[in-house]
Amino acid sequence: MNDQSKKLSQEDVQSVDQVVRHIALLIERGQLRPGDRLVPERELAEQLGVSRPTVRAGLHALAAMGVTESRQGAGTFITAGPPRLGAGPLSFLAALHGFTRDQIFEARKVLEVGAAGLAAERGLADRLAPMSEEVAGMFATLTEPQKFLIHDVRFHRAIAAAADNPVLLALVEMISSLVYEQRSLTVERAHDLKESAEMHRRIYQAIRDKDPQRARQEMTAHLDLARSAQASEELDLPAGVLPSRVMGNA
């Protein structure tokens, strides 16, 4: 391989990838941190020697991965806030490959039973209130399924937060978004929301009591019951409604 062909192969990188890699490099070096503003698109285009539409395509790719956010007139920023994986990729995957309700619940059991156990082991005092508040919210919205569901999902995320592991939290949030999308279509048909709220309360109490084994048991029982409950909600549903209402934040 002579110098010329080597040079060519190096220049062979696609321009859009070059934009993504450039931002990735700045992040790796710590020169770009959450909340930071990127240089303007026009400037970035000049720096990298590519056109603005190319830069924009790259920024859209980064935005799709949840790395950046753009505000017209203000600029493009590295996503701030807690570590978060968007629901988009998993939603598309679910729509494309037809994930079943049972498969999703099985994955939830692995993730959330583990998270509940860790949360109980940790026993971080300042993580209790957020969980308890969502339980209270559930009891307060027993007659409003949609609002109940929101508290339900937030309770599960609060548990993952109490597990104090950002990786686990990101995974739980991703899958809980998927659950929310599915469930919000059928939750109106739910009954026994009171029983559901009480199960959540028992999970909370186990975590509060720092009893990992009980926390895992209660979470397992809850998810098993929730699975069959959702199954019954889906029974008499107008055809064509269910087949994966997708798209979270894509």
Added chain:
Amino acid sequence: MNDQSKKLSQEDVQSVDQVVRHIALLIERGQLRPGDRLVPERELAEQLGVSRPTVRAGLHALAAMGVTESRQGAGTFITAGPPRLGAGPLSFLAALHGFTRDQIFEARKVLEVGAAGLAAERGLADRLAPMSEEVAGMFATLTEPQKFLIHDVRFHRAIAAAADNPVLLALVEMISSLVYEQRSLTVERAHDLKESAEMHRRIYQAIRDKDPQRARQEMTAHLDLARSAQASEELDLPAGVLPSRVMGNA
């Protein structure tokens, strides 16, 4: 809200989002399945009434989420093959928020101990060979750390595949990509690869024997040991090498 303002608010969707939503809709309806070819960019632009650069930005966003793949001259296709979440989003998250090795291993324990347990419960005969072959590959490459690592990662993915849950598999693949990126930087310093291979073999045997409890125990023990092993590999490392070598398939 009158008709006019309603109309305006509907047209207010950003053009790029419109492209993504359009493809998402086609996927939801089943009109676009894995492996299918999309209509050409020019045609898509005309159909949606947007410009081609806008279409391209949308397609890049979809590609970043692993939904589509474009081949110059051939067309743009819905990603085929097994359900897969790219490593990109998690890698960026890790780089931005500085996930620690221990946090990643803890998340792995939740996911992979669960997967190993499920794999043992299922006991699918046709999933045994792929696992066993990777174990053999490890024993065959005890003196070649980089090759050993590849078999290592593939073994863990094979377990997730044996759990027969595509959601779990996608999550395990995503995090194992992250592990691979990190580990490949330090694996040259590894010793006791033989002990590692033997632990993997014991995990395999437990799954083969359909003993979920033992499978979970062995996986837990393996990950705990692997964590401390990797920690020691990172001890005397040239400064600046570690701080998150990111980027998987972004």
Added chain:
DNA sequence: TATCAAAATTGGTCAATCCAGTCTTGACAA
């Protein structure tokens, strides 16, 4: 009928231009 080169197709990129929000600046009034 088989081969292969030309043409059509399709993704990859650039250039220049305009629109639409946001932020900054400075003049004016209280």
Added chain:
DNA sequence: TTGTCAAGACTGGATTGACCAATTTTGATA
């Protein structure tokens, strides 16, 4: 001196039209 707000600069959002490069298709030729 200080507060207010309008004009202008800045920045992302999008379009048009053009050209390049890789692939696929087509059709003429052997």
